[in-house]
Amino acid sequence: MKDKNDIQSFKTDRPLIVFGATGLLGSQLVFMACADRFSPHLILHGSHLPRLEGLKAEILEAGFDGIEVTITTDTDEACRQGGYLFYSRSVQSGKQTREEMLLDNAPTAKETGLAIRKAPNSIHRVVCVSNPSDIIGLTLLIHSGLAPEQVFSISALDTTRYIRAIKEVLGIEREDMSGVYTLGSHDMSMAVMRDTVRIKGWSIDKCISEGLMTEEDWNEIQNRVVNGGRMVIKKRGHTAYQSPAYLGYQMLLASDEAVFPYPSARYHNSSLFPHCFLSLPTIIDSKGCRHQRQSYTDRDIEALKRSYQSIRTLRDIAIEHGHLPNTALWEQKLQEQTDELILKEKSKNI
Helix, strand or coil: CCCCCCCCCCCCCCCCEEEECCCCCHHHHHHHHHCCCCCCCEEECCCHHHHHHHHHHHHHHHCCCCCCCEEECCHHHHHCCCCCEEEECCCCCCCCHHHHHHHHHHHHHHHHHHHHHHHCCEEEEECCCCCHHHHHHHHHHHHHHHHHHHHCCHHHHHHHHHHHHHHHHHHHHHHHHEEECCCCCCCCCCCCCCCCCCECCCCCHHHHHHHCCCCHHHHHHHHHHHHHHHHHHHHHHHCCHHHHHHHHHHHHHCCCCEEEEECCCECCCCCCCCCEEEECEEEECCCEEECCCCCCCCCHHHHHHHHHHHHHHHHHHHHHHHCCHHHHHHHHHHHHHHHHHHHHHHHHHH
């Protein structure tokens, strides 16, 4: 990172590549990055050249100094120079199920992953916000040649909504809460963790037994967390894009000096949750997205298992339709990609 006191400095010399740049979410991210002087080179990808030309004109008319803007409809060209990649590329087809979104969006995610693999200059980090983000993130990873730490998708909105729900229902301030997060899938099957939560040092069960809250309060909190995203869309009259753009930008920006603390979805393989891309306790720092150890009660594990089934179902559909290879082929490939990342990091320190 460069000196922030220098008005002409940027946070990185690497390009920022934005797929889906002309969409509401992508263009919001672009302007955030320009205003924050993230990179001196923007590479904007989209399927409609006139819209890209219009976005470029608007960026230039905003008067951002020292920023080169490249536009392209070619996926390989967009990835060629490497850098940070924000993926919000999606097919807009109105209201869809997650399965329909997957079948629409997985082909372009596979195409982008393969373009990343071919790029002569390495992609440093990929943040995915294209739905269903768990499986689209997985598709990008498997085809990209990148290590699991380098590719992750957004799920923080569910956790921040959980924090807000506790505050609004119980009147509890953020500093009096800990262990508040959702895990698993980024959909209606998300696992709203109950037994990790502490409110003024008390578990949810103790809060109920001591009269700080009721079981009805807990049910209301859960309902707000699971259904709150749809309520935002209903009240605003359009898709929510500013909050995911902001949190997605923070994920791009994350470093040892500015750690991203909320759970993010990334690749995971264990006996409980094999071969999947789901949200578990993580941090994002200079080394990428890394799992954090956490113990769970049987009740929370059961919630996670139910959530995992949602991800597994979509993963198997992606395999069936040829967007992902069979899981038996993943582990060696991903281990090789991780080893390559470790060697790169070591070579930097020699």
